[in-house]
Amino acid sequence: MTEIAIEFDAAPAAPIDMLEHYFNLHGWAFERTGDEEITASVAGSWANFQLRALWREDERVLQFIAMPDIRVPDTKRAVMYETLGLINEQLWIGHFEMWAADGTLLFRHATLLDSDDEHEDIDLTLGQAEMLVEAAVDECERYYPVFQFVLWAGKSPAEAIEAALLDTVGEA
Template identity: 40%
Template sequence: MEEVEALHLACAFDLKVTELRKTEVVRLLALVNEQLWMGHFDLWNKENVVMFRQSLLLAGGAEASSAQIEGMLTNALENCERFYQAFQFVVWAGHSAAEALNTALFETAGEA
């Protein structure tokens, strides 16, 4: 896989994960990634930050279309916005991965 032709997108949160919270963040990563069908969240150990990553395979000299690139960017932003709060709850507030995910996925219905 030395010459993989792909477009790789990575978005890192400005959220340092302490050693004390790393295990719970890894649990949350697993729970969050179960919810995704494109891309994934990962822990960048070198910087201790959570990041979202996804790739588009461009084998055989294919070129990414603007629609594909826009789709990747939209997917990344939506997922980062959707799950950032859960990572905050684990890192800063000390919640468990399950509690944090349940809070982040809570959606209200109706009108006020």
């Protein structure tokens, strides 16, 4: 992801409002569905990602999903479940999963937002919005090659992770 210089300190706002503001700052196309949901499209290094945020006010939870454009065919689902298990062991925030209905791969994480006053509005800061989005997109970018190695190059999950997460030293 490219960093942008934010020259002002945006006041905290309702979670979906702040994400709309964040998406606008980046110039990303988005669609908002009321106060509870927003989706955006983002071009990554490897693929385009659909981002989706769902706000559940009663639970005070903001769920964030990033979906790289990957569908796992039925014949590769068992090996992909193994791959996801190995990847998820390494993650501190969020997890990858595969939807059983259509084989869609996605990264999901959530954050609890709370206030000291039960009747006070729950807000999200610009920094929190940035962390939610960047964490999801960064993990998708990091592991995208692993998924490709497993799906299209026929590598085992361990081989794919080793090949894709090779640490480089120096500059080319």
